[in-house]
Amino acid sequence: MNIEKRVKELVEEKIADRPDLFLVDVKMHSNGKLIILVDGDKGIGISDCVAISRHVGFHLEEESVIETAYNLEVSSPGIDTPLTLLRQYAKNINRDLAIKMADGTKREGKLSSITEDAILIEEKIKEKGKKAEVIESVIPINQITETKVLISFK
Template sequence: MDFKNKIEELLSGFLAERPDLFLIDLKISAGDDITVILDGDNGVSLQDCLDASRAIEFNMDREEHDFSLQVMSAGLSEPLSSPRQFRKNIGRELDILMNDSTKIEGELAKVDEDKITLILRYRKPKEIGKGKVDVEEEKEIPYSEIKKALVAIKF
């Protein structure tokens, strides 16, 4: 079994024991630097990262194959990539960059396997008279149209 397949197998075994965690990304560089990014339905703790690291490291022989290993949680700067990740962020504001380079900001309301639904809030001019009115509308966005989605950080 080659090195990458062995790492994937060990990681899959660990995640099978921890159904609350899921893999966001696994990168193995040409110099055998392994980076594992995890997320969880209830977040990822330091202990979760340590457990994943041990599941890999304790089952590999460094004498046979030298490597470095980093296991981390998906931070706020990581784009959302799976329906499961979107689902855990329902109720939060998202900044979305569409494939056509338009930007949309809204509150994540619903998630299914094909699309998300955002609540967009904005002001628009009144149809009659002066002034503006507050508008709230739902917009469905298929995953295929999303280039990048980030949780908006508000202070």
């Protein structure tokens, strides 16, 4: 039985009545650490993480899905975790993003909107000897290899 697949089913089952919550990732590491990343359109609270952890833990024990000792961790993706779902982009509209493109280039800009297959960012373009110009750029999702939210301490 695929552990990650079963855990995904259990999480989806637990959050089925919470349309604001969504599963980001499930990873079973070889060191016995089972990590579940869940997020919400308006964030996710500790009590939600605890409830998901209890639900998943209970069923994994009942079904003897994992035969060795394991550590179950349920949390929201950290600020340094790259965005992977369109729904995560939606949460971060008006935030600055650092984007790695498939061609190796890097881009930065403020996320202004998203569509099903692209994001729209406001990029500052500075040409030598000219004032910086803000332009809107459409970036197809399939050309992005990694996106991280830039944290500003201003």
